[in-house]
Amino acid sequence: MSTRIAILIFDGLTALDAIGPYEVLSRLPEAEVTFIGKQAGVKRTDTGALGVQADLALSELPNPEVVLVPGGKGNRPLMGDADVLDWLRGAHDASTWTTSVCTGALVLGAAGTLDGKRATTHWAYLDALRELGAEPVPERVVEDGKILTAAGVSAGIDMALTLASRIAGDKVAQAIQLGIEYDPKPPFDAGSPAKAPAELVDLIRSSES
Amino acid sequence: MSTRIAILIFDGLTALDAIGPYEVLSRLPEAEVTFIGKQAGVKRTDTGALGVQADLALSELPNPEVVLVPGGKGNRPLMGDADVLDWLRGAHDASTWTTSVCTGALVLGAAGTLDGKRATTHWAYLDALRELGAEPVPERVVEDGKILTAAGVSAGIDMALTLASRIAGDKVAQAIQLGIEYDPKPPFDAGSPAKAPAELVDLIRSSES
Numbered sequence: 001m002s003t004r005i006a007i008l009i010f011d012g013l014t015a016l017d018a019i020g021p022y023e024v025l026s027r028l029p030e031a032e033v034t035f036i037g038k039q040a041g042v043k044r045t046d047t048g049a050l051g052v053q054a055d056l057a058l059s060e061l062p063n064p065e066v067v068l069v070p071g072g073k074g075n076r077p078l079m080g081d082a083d084v085l086d087w088l089r090g091a092h093d094a095s096t097w098t099t100s101v102c103t104g105a106l107v108l109g110a111a112g113t114l115d116g117k118r119a120t121t122h123w124a125y126l127d128a129l130r131e132l133g134a135e136p137v138p139e140r141v142v143e144d145g146k147i148l149t150a151a152g153v154s155a156g157i158d159m160a161l162t163l164a165s166r167i168a169g170d171k172v173a174q175a176i177q178l179g180i181e182y183d184p185k186p187p188f189d190a191g192s193p194a195k196a197p198a199e200l201v202d203l204i205r206s207s208e209s
Numbered sequence: 210m211s212t213r214i215a216i217l218i219f220d221g222l223t224a225l226d227a228i229g230p231y232e233v234l235s236r237l238p239e240a241e242v243t244f245i246g247k248q249a250g251v252k253r254t255d256t257g258a259l260g261v262q263a264d265l266a267l268s269e270l271p272n273p274e275v276v277l278v279p280g281g282k283g284n285r286p287l288m289g290d291a292d293v294l295d296w297l298r299g300a301h302d303a304s305t306w307t308t309s310v311c312t313g314a315l316v317l318g319a320a321g322t323l324d325g326k327r328a329t330t331h332w333a334y335l336d337a338l339r340e341l342g343a344e345p346v347p348e349r350v351v352e353d354g355k356i357l358t359a360a361g362v363s364a365g366i367d368m369a370l371t372l373a374s375r376i377a378g379d380k381v382a383q384a385i386q387l388g389i390e391y392d393p394k395p396p397f398d399a400g401s402p403a404k405a406p407a408e409l410v411d412l413i414r415s416s417e418s
Contacts, residue, residue, distance in 0.1 A: 016258075018288075024225060035258070049230075049231070052260070097258045113245060118401070152390025154344065157393070161395060170397065171409070173396070173397060174406065178401070179362070180362035180363050181364055182363040182395055183364075184391075185367055186366075186367055186391055188374075191393070196386075196387040200380070200383055
């Protein structure tokens with residue numbers, strides 16, 4: 001039987017939050033990734049420059065084994081959307097893994113699934129995560145029971161490789177890493193607030209608030 | 210005036226090849242990223258699990274400043290498609306930057322734009338790149354004049370950060386890197402054929418051929 005993996009998308013999504021993990025998880029043997037939305041249809045990303053299709057509505061996929069909630073400013077309305085939160089609670093009750101990337105953790109928090117759990121999010125939102133009942137941890141990937149959360153945007157790739165190893169073993173995860181040639185060599189070392197120039201940290205923090 | 214960035218998509222695309230660079234380049238000040246296809250409309254990725262929308266047809270955007278061709282098995286038909294190759298040659302003549310990710314370089318090669326140029330592609334396709342007239346270089350990002358090519362799939366993120374620094378300076382590229390929290394920490398060190406177990410290299414090489 002295949003592992004059903006549901007990635008929840010919405011207008012205002014940050015595309016890489018969803019597509020990084022998709023690229024890893026869709027290469028798992030016996031896995032089936034489905035993009036779902038409150039309603040099916042094309043969702044525009046946070047920049048407006050890209051349309052990504054939700055093939056199913058939430059109601060059509062109530063019990064995936066893996067749930068993934070990506071970030072992006074468009075997910076804030078979901079934090080007060082009873083239909084979405086009810087679906088998330090039900091899906092989390094039945095899931096093998098419940099996961100998020102970036103501010104997707106805020107939606108998991110709003111659904112109550114992070115109460116007292118160690119979790120992470122984009123570095124600029126760790127305080128917001130605490131207000132939702134989680135114990136924020138400034139690490140790239142945080143695992144607490146069946147909940148796996150990733151830090152900002154690109155961290156979803158690392159989270160998904162971790163998840164791939166949990167689902168199918170280290171060899172399969174390594175084969176996927178080799179297939180997507182994930183041997184990162186950023187031209188700069190400015191990817192975290194501890195490493196970037198302080199002025200850029202202030203700039204990003206103010207643009208994210 | 211904004212920098213017009215065109216990402217060419219097609220059925221059978223590897224999504225992360227396109228979305229990694231999109232996530233970086235769409236954050237450039239004054240840049241406008243557009244997903245284009247031979248025809249406009251939704252393209253399904255190589256796994257079949259995702260639909261991504263081309264907003265414009267090639268003919269509607271003849272002279273972008275930046276051209277990006279991603280990889281995926283679905284791009285092989287483009288290598289013999291006169292309409293696509295004509296568009297690519299014209300776009301390359303006028304471009305500021307012509308770029309590819311993964312096997313997107315094969316399409317640039319088929320268009321004749323890599324003749325005698327240093328270029329890279331997914332590690333399993335370096336020989337194929339030579340047959341198309343390029344000088345293959347097994348590096349993650351290769352720059353030759355206005356041509357920037359990236360190695361497999363995830364290398365597009367590194368390429369795009371390099372391109373962002375060329376277009377808008379190092380500070381802007383670093384701010385983007387911090388915004389997408391690109392401080393990679395893969396759980397394994399198996400992302401290149403030099404590092405992965407030999408059996409996995411054989412496995413991926415045979416699945417890619």
